[in-house]
Amino acid sequence: MFKDTIAAIATAPAMGAVSIIRISGDDAFSAVSKLTKKDFSSAQGYTIHYATVYEGDEPVDEVLVSVFRGPKSYTGEDVIEIGCHGGVYITRRVLSLVLGTGVRMAHRGEFTERAFLNGKMDLSQAEAVNDLIKAKDASNARSAVHSLKGSVTKLIEPLEEELTQIIANIEVNIDYPEYDDVQQLTDEEILPAAEKWLVQIREIIETAEKAHIAREGIDTVILGRPNVGKSSLLNAMLEEDKAIVTDIAGTTRDLVEGTVRIGGITLNLIDTAGIRESEDKVEQIGIQRSIEAMNRAQLIILVLDASSDLNEEDQKLLEMTEGRQRIVVYNKMDRSDADHDLSVSAINGDIGSLVDAIKEKYENELSAAQMDTLNNERQIGLAIQAENSMKEAVNALKAGMELDLVTLDLQKSWTAIREITGRAGREDLLDEIFSRFCLGK
Secondary structure, three states, rough: OOOOOOEEOOOOOOOOOOEEEEEOOOOOOHHHHHHHOOOOOOOOOOOEEEEEEEEOOEEEEEEEEEEEOOOOOOOOOEOOOOOOOOHHHHHHHHHHHHOOOOOEEEEOOOOHHHHHOOOOHHHHHHHHHHHHHOOOOOHHHHHHHHHHOOHHHHHHHHHHHHHHHHHHHHHHHHHHHOOHHHHHHHHHHHHHHHHHHHHHHHHHHHHHHHHHHHHHEEEEEEEEEOOOOOHHHHHHHHOOOOOOHHHHHHHHHHHEEEEEOOOOOOEEEOOOOOOOOOOOOHHHHHHHHHHHHHHOEEEEEEEEEEEOOOOOOHHHEEEEEHOOOOOEEEOOOHHHHOOOOOEEEEEOOOOHHHHHHHHOOOHHHHHHHHOOOOOHHHHHHHHHHHHHHHHHHHHHHHHOHHHHHHHHHHHHHHHHHHHOOOOOOOOHHHHHHHHHOOOOO
């Protein structure tokens, strides 16, 4: 499929014991043979060989050459990995010598792209490679590994199969109407199957959205009037003194951010300027930014002062956040005997009740993150596209529209589902349909 041979450094560009230079393509063996003055043309796959890399007659480095013969390699092509001594200089010098043999520098992600195009993995598995590299925690890593092993494909394939069967029934009925009564077929087979399909994909989408929240983190704003202890709460949650804490109201003039992991949930925390009426222009800017952050937030932690009665500013904030995803917490419980549903003492680091409330609030998201499901916005977006097209088809069926018009929406749904794993096209659909029926034609 590809005529050129590519190479790149496969390890981090930093000081280290060993670096790996990966080469993939038809000329991989000949290129390394030139560099090492050692014939690799007959080297068996899955073997490692000692060699010396030369520039002319000058030895440059002693290396280990790992051989992988296509199609049993990562890319499906002939692949060689040169393990040279680590370090930025020597690694780049060996790479330069490789490129000097006529091998081309690989683009970002090109090795995995070739693996996908050569049928070594589907698109969801290719995405999982990048997800695994970027995994921030055990949950993200687990999800990526499962996707790499084909969990997304296994999740999608039954939906694809059922949808193909629905379309096939309609196509055959259109071409050979004498075999079935159209209305009977619609009422007894096609419509129930389509409605069942909608229920299934909705469950997959909801689970994926919950899991995505748990894996990617929740944009969380700490909100409250001045001097209720927002910055103290941020510091307590982060377990570091990131925000300035004083008894002077209005200390926080700008947004202060941090990330914390709580019971498997990542919170992207933002401490905001206290919201109140102010004549100070700088504080006004901070307050406006606080309001903008609140409007973008997925979760609002509204902090109230347990040591004093609610005032007009508190009431206003309660009204502003009504109907939003929020947790109302009373701070400074060490200064109060009042009984509140959720109380903390941020200055003393006593925030256990808030942590428990966050865990309880996102219990379903945590459970979803442990399941095999769709893993990113692209996959979820395509599933939603498929769902919307199927809804159109169901509405058309209920309205008694011609079946050949209904299939247009069904085909859109089928294409969106197939695009999740990188397989789509009307020709594929026709091949699949006609492979199922033998009508003597």
